[in-house]
Amino acid sequence: MVGDAQTPGTAESPGTDTDWALRPVTIEDVEEIAFAELELFPDESWNVFQLAAEIEHPDRRYVLAAQGPQADGALLGYAGIMLAGDLADLHTIGTRREGAGIGRALLGWCEEQARSAGAGRMLLEVREDNSRARAFYAAAGYREIDRRRGYYRIRGRRIDALVMERALS
Numbered sequence: 001m002v003g004d005a006q007t008p009g010t011a012e013s014p015g016t017d018t019d020w021a022l023r024p025v026t027i028e029d030v031e032e033i034a035f036a037e038l039e040l041f042p043d044e045s046w047n048v049f050q051l052a053a054e055i056e057h058p059d060r061r062y063v064l065a066a067q068g069p070q071a072d073g074a075l076l077g078y079a080g081i082m083l084a085g086d087l088a089d090l091h092t093i094g095t096r097r098e099g100a101g102i103g104r105a106l107l108g109w110c111e112e113q114a115r116s117a118g119a120g121r122m123l124l125e126v127r128e129d130n131s132r133a134r135a136f137y138a139a140a141g142y143r144e145i146d147r148r149r150g151y152y153r154i155r156g157r158r159i160d161a162l163v164m165e166r167a168l169s
């Protein structure tokens, strides 16, 4: 449904219990996402130039959640993937309203985009000390397949990345 707002939920009941919806990110969203990056990833936030390059790249797919049935209100979350043949890589995901199902909806959108593009697997990296995200991914069916030692350097400290994977078929 690229180009259209999309309410989360089933086909029979398209998210009528929520006050938000999903829609594909456009370049006009880049500044608001950059502000959210600073809140969600204070140690490793992308700037507007990095985000713009991501959003406009032909092999990326970005989605956001925002208030309102057309997702034209306040930004509540966003996510993006890189497509690479059989693989897709989750580049980012974050929500400003935790525990409301927004992360699940964003991840589901990304998985659907990856599937439609022919990817059979989704990969992601998560900081070892991000227990909330690890629980979120595990609940979504991802399992740890690798560890990248010292992958993140946060204020001079090295933190491992866990690589997680889920089959999309």
Ligand SMILES: CC(C)(COP(=O)(O)OP(=O)(O)OC[C@H]1O[C@@H](n2cnc3c(N)ncnc32)[C@H](O)[C@@H]1OP(=O)(O)O)[C@@H](O)C(=O)NCCC(=O)NCCS
Pocket: 040, 041, 093, 094, 095, 096, 097, 098, 099, 100, 101, 102, 103, 104, 105, 125, 126, 127, 130, 132, 133, 135, 136, 137, 139, 140
């Ligand atoms: C990780 C993150 C994206 C999850 O988004 P969210 O909108 O809060 O997650 P949802 O409400 O969709 O939760 C979906 C499921 O994940 C699991 N989950 C979410 N948060 C959890 C927690 N703190 N502990 C255990 N399980 C959790 C639950 O199974 C949940 O389902 P349930 O509510 O039916 O129990 C969000 O916490 C976030 O933005 N964190 C900061 C940025 C970040 O770390 N991003 C990931 C970088 S790798």
